[in-house]
Structure formats: structure tokens, C-alpha cells
Amino acid sequence: MAKVDTSLVAHLPLFAGVTPEALDEILREARSARYPKNSAIFEQGADAQSFFLLLHGHVRAAKTTPTGEQIVVRYVAPGETFGLAMAIGAVQYPATAMAVDDSVVLIWPTSAWPRLIERFPSLAANTLQTVGTRLQESHTRILEMSTQQVEQRVAHALLRLAKQSGKKLDHGIEIDFPISRQDIAQMTGTTLHTVSRILSGWESQGLVESGRQRIILRDPHRIVVLAERSADSGARRDVSTQDRD
């Protein structure tokens, strides 16, 4: 198997504090693979035989209910790890991973993990860091779903996508992979219909420009305002009653 070029990944947070020789050794345990657009990388419930590092492309991690509804857990950007079921002691993947663009990944066998973290403890520390960060983001998302209305949640979601995977344009930021109204609905806990209505509204105000699986934020600044406004018109959540401390 062709060896992966060390320099491509040496700067990643995952490998912080890992010597070049160690990195070399770590990479020797991995193989790389290419997944074409719209192909599944692993399925929710399948045995977690591998964990992954995304090199190129974009991956969507989604969780499905017994009744078939889905939510998007997150979009994976290049340089990020995913499928870390083993790190959390899970035997099966808790979500499905799908390449939303042609993608290239590094793959380690799950069985290699215990040995790797034993030899290179900073791997565990670094992974703890990223998992912890994701936990925080997850809590933020819960906070938003609990306290904000749909329009604000969509605004936040798009701003996050723009920050994570935005391509700067002459005038605006384009989200750098195909994403549908349905996807955004599944990120924000609403329906594609409601997302469509919201984006239509924004489009007519010149805030965004969007089409088939494509969104450009034309006026990020005003979208930030939308995201942060605390539900001014009438319908406000009950803050006064039973306020704690």
C-alpha cells in the first residue's frame, strides 16, 4: 500500500505533540480509501471495525430513529476524525457516515487503537480534546433547540457551516459542499418545508442566494443579527417565572 505523506497530516490537532517518527509509525497502520459522492462509509449499527480521518471531501454523519427519521449529527470537514466509536467504548457505530462529495479518508482498524494510545498517549489526550469540544457544541445545539425559534436556529446552522466549510467569494460565502433544504432541516430540528420558506424569505431580502443543494451567504453580517435576536416580536419564552439565581 502506498504510504501516506506525513507532511499532509502532521499539523492536525490530532497529532499535536507527536514526533515525526511516531507519526510515521502511526500512519503505517492506516490505509487510505476513496469514497465517491453519495456512498456510505459506514452504517449506523454496523460493527465499528475502523476509525477514520478525512483528508479530502465532506462527510455527513446522521442518526436514524427506529421509525426512519434522521438527524444530521454533523458535517465532517477535512482534517477531522470520525467514526471514533472505539474511543467511547461502543461496539457499533452510533450513526451513519456518508460522503457528500468525493472523499478521501485514512482508515485505521479499531483494534489498533489501544496499542496506539499506549505507545502515544498524546493521541488519547488530543482525541479527548476534540470529543470534548464536540460535546460542548452538542450542548450548544441543545440550548438552541430549547430556546430559539426555527429561523434563528437555521441562521446559526448556516453560519457554522460557513465558518467550518465556507468558500470566500467576491461577495459572500458559499457553503463548499452540496447541502439540501432537507439536510438543514435535519440539523435544526424542523422540516424541509419550513427551511425552504425561511430561505425564500431571506433570498428576497438579499441575505442569501441559493439553489439546488447550494447556498451562498450574501450578507453574513445581517444573518448574524438574525441569529442573535432574542425573538423580539411578541412570542417570547417565559424567563421571569422561576428564574434561578
Place this chain on the structure above:
Amino acid sequence: MAKVDTSLVAHLPLFAGVTPEALDEILREARSARYPKNSAIFEQGADAQSFFLLLHGHVRAAKTTPTGEQIVVRYVAPGETFGLAMAIGAVQYPATAMAVDDSVVLIWPTSAWPRLIERFPSLAANTLQTVGTRLQESHTRILEMSTQQVEQRVAHALLRLAKQSGKKLDHGIEIDFPISRQDIAQMTGTTLHTVSRILSGWESQGLVESGRQRIILRDPHRIVVLAERSADSGARRDVSTQDRD
């Protein structure tokens, strides 16, 4: 300072794979403290100077929005760690921790963490495990908030509390610390009014018995049924349109 008895904590997942001598050394870095009911242990936004292990009592971790709304991130049960800001690389606590009962905790200075995980790598691995588990639970919660109605979410929340901190009764399970309608609302993304209505309804069906900050599940089995029923009466989420794979 009085040394903490090793045997009290040796069995905790956090210390799995740690030798008694190592555990002794780890505990020497900690001090213990008692927090009376309703006292704050740390505040959201404060410098994360310590991390904690709960020995006795119950702690509520809650996140507050700029506008003052709160959500309950989780309830901490004895044996669990909390305030792990350092592990995730945060400088400040992302939430507020408050003792909901008289509580006893072990406290380590954040500054001790790097040294501890260097000397005892399994601490990092174990912590990664628990943080990963919490991340999964968090995703489950997001899934529920996205796909279920309030009554089901409340059912799930109570069942989880019962499993985590339930005291078995002759007939039923009592949640073992004071918890208000408001608290449950903040766990499920609704209002205390709606929670109150739901519990009233359940009470009249003999599912629960509840009062001031006190809830007893009288018929857990039927509550499980409630939690799992997929919104039968009419209002069902749109699964057919744009189903993936």
C-alpha cells in the same frame, strides 16, 4: 487535610486500570469539600480552576443563555466526574454546577491534570470513554428533541433519571433528589406549564405520583410505552418525503 479513603473510589470507571499505589498518589492531589443543598459549585464563565468527582449527593449542571434562559445539561450522580473543562481545552466552565442536595466532592486543581494523565495514561483513556458516552447521550437527546413530541421526551427524561438515580420503592421508583417541573422542562425543551399538565394527566392515570419537587414512577412499564410510541394520533412527522437510502 484528611486523606480520602481509596476503597471508596477504587471501583469507579474513572480509575479502571489504575493500580492502588497510583490511585493513592492521584488522591493525594485532591481535596474534598462539602456543598450544602442549593449552593453553587462553580458558575458558567468562571475560570476553570478545578475539576470534580462527586462522592455523595446530586449536582445539576445547567447552561444559561445571554437572555437568561436555562437548560439542564445533566444531573451528576455519585461516582461521576464533572467540571472537566480542562480536558476539553476550555479555560472557563461552560455551565453552572449547583448542588441540589447536600453533596460531597473531590476537587483537583486543573493544573494537576496534564501531569496526572502523563503519569497515568489510563486516566485519559477512561475520561475519553466517559466524555464519549456523554456525547452519544447528547446526540440522543438532540434526536429526541427533533423527532418526538413533548410528552415522549418527558417520559424518556424521567425514565433516564429513574435509571440513573432512582430509589426502588415497594411499588414504583422514586427519583432520589429534589426536582421541579421547571427542571424537567429545562431537560426536555419545554415549559413548566406543559410539564405540569403532562404529569397531572399521568397522575390521574396512576402512572406517577408526584408533588413538590418529588416524583415517583408508579408504573414505569407503561411510561416506557408512552416514551416509545411513535406519535400515533394523526400528527406524525414527514418521513416519506426525501427519505435517504
Place this chain on the structure above:
DNA sequence: TCGATAGTTTGCGATAGCGCAAAACGGGAC
């Protein structure tokens, strides 16, 4: 070039659950 297909838009009626208000209740402090 022409369908076929997947994604998007939009209208309309229905409703779950919110916000507000007010009353009832329970427990602890003194």
C-alpha cells in the same frame, strides 16, 4: 433533445404547545 428524477417552492388548514394570568397548594420559619 427530451424525459425522468430529485430537489424546491408555495398555499392552506390543523394543532401542539406556548405565553399569560390567577388561583391553589404545601412546607418551612418563627
Place this chain on the structure above:
DNA sequence: GTCCCGTTTTGCGCTATCGCAAACTATCGA
């Protein structure tokens, strides 16, 4: 025992958002 305060209950109107249906429109393959 009584008062007071935090919690809970309940009624009522309202609206954000859903669910359904149907039309529309890019994009891709034949």
C-alpha cells in the same frame, strides 16, 4: 399555629410551525 414564599395547577387565547398536496424546476442520462 400562622404567615409567607416558592411551586404547582389550570383555563384560555394565540401562533409558530407542522403536515399535506400540488406545482414547479434544475440536472443528468439516454
